[in-house]
């Protein structure tokens with residue numbers, strides 16, 4: 001074979017391989033961060049979560065990592081929440097949830113999206129629910145605190161947010177619990193999103209007028 005031709009073939013091969021590596025790298029950067037495997041919250045615990053958040057007709061409920069959609073569907077069907085949505089990175093769970101919402105007659109108010117929770121707009125929520133492993137909880141905390149309106153209730157199943165003081169804890173036995181820890185007790189944590197801290201404004205001493213001075217005794 002002509003040595004020039006074989007050199008060109010080798011160069012084309014190397015270039016092709018490099019392009020493939022670059023494409024795979026870009027794809028990996030776009031992959032969502034899976035912060036929890038799939039496990040369902042037992043229905044009895046779903047009820048307690050929605051009771052703890054005091055879900056009612058004014059609420060918009062968002063479940064981050066929504067699994068089979070049970071939390072949002074129960075919020076609307078049983079607690080009469082105004083509307084809500086769930087997001088999950090598992091397409092089959094999202095499809096199943098939308099079919100379940102249809103079957104339950106709440107598909108106009110309960111929507112499920114194939115979406116990374118960290119890239120989801122959550123500003124409409126008045127209640128957020130989560131059932132994630134501790135690492136995911138801590139990754140999510142600053143998003144919740146910066147994006148949610150003050151007063152939004154966040155209910156976490158079994159795992160707490162580190163460094164965010166909890167407002168209420170409820171613990172109880174759940175014999176039908178089916179996660180991989182073999183525990184039969186569940187704890188629920190209620191957090192209320194605080195108002196942003198207003199830093200104290202101090203006036204310079206020179207700006208004080210005589211009216212500001214304490215009256216002489």
Ligand SMILES: C[S@@+](CC[C@H](N)C(=O)[O-])C[C@H]1O[C@@H](n2cnc3c(N)ncnc32)[C@H](O)[C@@H]1O
Nearest residue numbers: 034035036039040041065066067088089116117
């Ligand atoms: C423990 S399950 C909770 C399911 C449901 N919320 C419940 O309580 O029954 C956690 C879910 O989070 C989903 N998940 C993991 N990482 C995610 C991410 N970055 N964005 C959206 N969903 C994610 C998983 O696919 C899984 O369905």
